Amino acid sequence: MSDTGGFTQLRDAIEQRTAVIGVIGLGYVGLPLAAAAARAGFPVVGFDTDPAKPALINAGRSYIDAVDGRVLADLVARGRISATDDLSGLAGCDVVVICVPTPLTRHRDPDLSYVEATTRTIAQYLRAPQLVVLESTTYPGTTREVLKPILEAAGHVSGRDAFLAFSPEREDPGNAAFSTVTIPKVVAGDGAEAQALVVALYGAIVDKVVPVSSLDVAEAVKITENIFRAVNIALVNELKVIFSAMDIDVWEVIEAAKTKPFGYMPFYPGPGLGGHCIPIDPFYLTWKSREFELPTRFIELAGEVNLSMPRYVVDKLAEALDRRLRLALSASRVLVLGLAYKKNVSDLRESPSLKLIELLEARGAEVSFHDPHIAEIPPTREWSHLAGRKSVALDAGALAGFDAVLIATDHDMVDYALVVRHAKLVVDTRNVVARLGLDPERVVKA
The missing domain is CATH 3.40.50.720 (NAD(P)-binding Rossmann-like Domain)
Structure with missing residues (x-):
């Protein structure tokens, strides 16, 4: 593993929990993750294009059953978490986590328009170095074939400016036995440094991290879980x-x-x-x-x-x-x-x-x-x-x-x-x- 300056900077910020984490998409996946990261000690900024969601969060009001309103209000009051619909704030983040929808088209083909648009926005505001993590469920190859080319076309080289990673969400709404923190987190990075960063990030937030060998394997894990069911x-x-x-x-x-x-x-x-x-x-x-x-x-x-x-x-x-x-x-x-x-x-x-x-x-x-x-x-x-x-x-x-x-x-x-x-x-x-x-x-x- 080469010890680039950007990698060392991000690693230290994550280990010291001073890294600012931006979570894009404040729904059933994004808001519980944002709250968990804030409770772990990270400063967190949530982003959502629906202005109603940031307004509720900033008022300390949860609209997701998995996030206790009293806990959220306390995190807001202590300045641990805030939210906005202004995505230019991504420039102030050290880590960006993408939690946007991945629906199907009318012909039952993947609709990656939300992921693609979000990645283009990240590319517009990216401040090297940043760790960029995709959590949205998708097919194997998406992070390599969709996110990476968009970022690199904007001049952000993977492994230097942007450290790319994938970690599938595993939320189960209504299941009181498991939470964001207690569900093991599968992670993978584009290269050894990205892998080390994403392991460090989620290791600071959840109880157990499960590293796998590649982005494609991590993407395949989530698909396999859902196909099984x-x-x-x-x-x-x-x-x-x-x-x-x-x-x-x-x-x-x-x-x-x-x-x-x-x-x-x-x-x-x-x-x-x-x-x-x-x-x-x-x-x-x-x-x-x-x-x-x-x-x-x-x-x-x-x-x-x-x-x-x-x-x-x-x-x-x-x-x-x-x-x-x-x-x-x-x-x-x-x-x-x-x-x-x-x-x-x-x-x-x-x-x-x-x-x-x-x-x-x-x-x-x-x-x-x-x-x-x-x-x-x-x-x-x-x-x-x-x-x-x-x-x-x-x-x-x-x-x-x-x-x-x-x-x-x-x-x-x-x-x-x-x-x-x-x-x-x-x-x-x-x-x-x-x-x-x-x-x-x-x-x-x-």
Whole structure:
């Protein structure tokens, strides 16, 4: 390892925790990371193009469940963290961490426009030397093939002016057992010096760092984790459909199967996949594999199965309405219970509940929703036509006014006993009614 002046300067600043860390993108990944770095003793500046987020942070108000508002307010009061929508402030940072979205295009190809635009902005304001870390999930090769050329085209040589690294985010919203600090951090750098810097950085913030041999390996780690989940969830979703036709309860099967102490790991079916990672990231590898003329049959089949689940659920709901209430779906009022993509969070990203609402209304149903964590549907790129709708009250009178309640997300804050007592029909995609031992008479699993 050559001991360049820039490397030594950055290493010393990181070790002494005087390095100013800039975090670009203050969402479910960026804000928890920024707060963790500030708590570790680093001065932190958060950047987001949405001015509402910096305003909330500077007022000491957290909008992410994983970041305690009192902790954030204390960090702000002590000057450990601040936020802005003015990206020219990147010039004052020693470390820049990119936590921006990596969605898919309408044709399910990678959309790296946020990463590319952010990197061009960094190149504009880069003050050598800087450590630049990408955390956004992407396909293997992105840091080398996209970030590095953009920076070097602007005259910033990797390993001299900019030390490039990749460290995949591993946030799990709503999981109280793990936090940013306690989840092991995979890291890799473009060269030995970048590797040493990124190991030192995250070693000062999280409990355990896992260095790997290259940027591409680190990028592949995150893709592999998400593909593993996507394929196994697709498997149990397919088993759900098959076992339902055989009049076998897939949930009972899974509960019994998981008693085996080896060779089995339980995954659970649902109404579809949500969140940023699992529904999207596997397709990044599918796209990249075309460069090598290799098929990704498991990944694509898993995607097809998981994407088909909302339609399957709507069909089961329509069948239950017809058989039990002699009512057509087109003449029914349906309450979708749970809008977030997973329990006990307010995260709407890629939530199957939004697709369920769209499918139900396309078939003529009148649809409302209740979610204790989401008072109103915010504007989104794909679901702008649903923006502004508000969560309805959940009480006996309201429940009696619906022909069916569709449990899409099993939030703990919901009174399911009340739902089962007063709903005419319950369609349960999460097995919550059986799990709680409630009366199954008016309940259909889907």
